[in-house]
Amino acid sequence: MESSGRLRLSLEDLRPATLDGIVEQAGAIARLDRIARAVTAGRLLPPNLLFHGPPGVGKTTAARAYARAILGEAWEFSFHQLDASDDRSLEVLRGRIVPQTRTAPIRNAALRIFFFDEADALTAEEQGALRPALEGGDGTTVMILACNRLNRIAEPIQSRCTVLEFGPVSEAGIRRILADAIPKLGIRIEDATVQSVVTRSNHSPREAIRLLLEEAAFVSLDSTERT
Numbered sequence: 215m216e217s218s219g220r221l222r223l224s225l226e227d228l229r230p231a232t233l234d235g236i237v238e239q240a241g242a243i244a245r246l247d248r249i250a251r252a253v254t255a256g257r258l259l260p261p262n263l264l265f266h267g268p269p270g271v272g273k274t275t276a277a278r279a280y281a282r283a284i285l286g287e288a289w290e291f292s293f294h295q296l297d298a299s300d301d302r303s304l305e306v307l308r309g310r311i312v313p314q315t316r317t318a319p320i321r322n323a324a325l326r327i328f329f330f331d332e333a334d335a336l337t338a339e340e341q342g343a344l345r346p347a348l349e350g351g352d353g354t355t356v357m358i359l360a361c362n363r364l365n366r367i368a369e370p371i372q373s374r375c376t377v378l379e380f381g382p383v384s385e386a387g388i389r390r391i392l393a394d395a396i397p398k399l400g401i402r403i404e405d406a407t408v409q410s411v412v413t414r415s416n417h418s419p420r421e422a423i424r425l426l427l428e429e430a431a432f433v434s435l436d437s438t439e440r441t
């Protein structure tokens with residue numbers, strides 16, 4: 215089972231680390247890149263951001279890459295991700311998270327980024343509790359929110375963010391992502407299998423990679439059984 219180490223690659227291993235590694239999403243990425251450059255050059259206070267679009271098309275990936283671009287090495291301790299699985303109850307939002315966004319960045323980082331994934335899972339009241347975190351104003355704390363359904367995000371939250379849309383990825387885009395991932399698996403995948411993964415992925419890179427990893431596991435199972 216020599217190749218199993220590489221086959222046990224995860225979605226996380228295949229996540230692009232930089233904005234230019236993200237396939238498609240050209241409008242959102244170009245805008246993020248411009249903002250990152252202006253912030254880094256000290257010409258713009260970093261805005262709060264709100265990403266919306268279907269699952270698995272690059273929102274979390276873009277948030278992390280953008281954070282790396284503007285934080286540099288400080289990204290390790292200055293980027294805080296809060297998923298729906300974390301405790302984001304009203305009490306925690308009011309008592310801990312929002313007060314945290316009011317404190318100065320740690321070590322001598324210029325700013326801190328709080329990334330709220332699946333923000334549409336927050337109730338209207340919870341979104342209301344988050345509002346003060348979007349009103350810091352001195353540019354040392356930035357919020358990035360991500361959601362699937364923009365219409366589940368309250369108007370006052372939307373209006374305090376730069377809103378960027380992420381769309382489904384074309385079949386050509388999915389193909390590029392797969393072509394990039396396959397060599398990392400160190401395994402040969404038939405063209406027909408790639409085609410089937412493209413079709414079944416339904417324009418979601420996450421789904422495509424998940425299906426690819428599954429196919430790769432079958433291929434290697436076959437080949438170890440044959441030898």
Ligand SMILES: Nc1ncnc2c1ncn2[C@@H]1O[C@H](COP(=O)(O)OP(=O)(O)OP(=O)(O)O)[C@@H](O)[C@H]1O
Pocket residue numbers: 225226228229230235236237238239267268269270271272273274275276331332360361362383391419420421423
């Ligand atoms: N546009 C893209 N280009 C390259 N890889 C991508 C792209 N979108 C997604 N991926 C791959 O799919 C995985 C999941 O993407 P990501 O976590 O960014 O999705 P998401 O848009 O945040 O989804 P959700 O709405 O479910 O949170 C990433 O680890 C990455 O490998």
Ligand SMILES: [Mg+2]
Pocket residue numbers: 273274275331332360
């Ligand atoms: Mg996400």
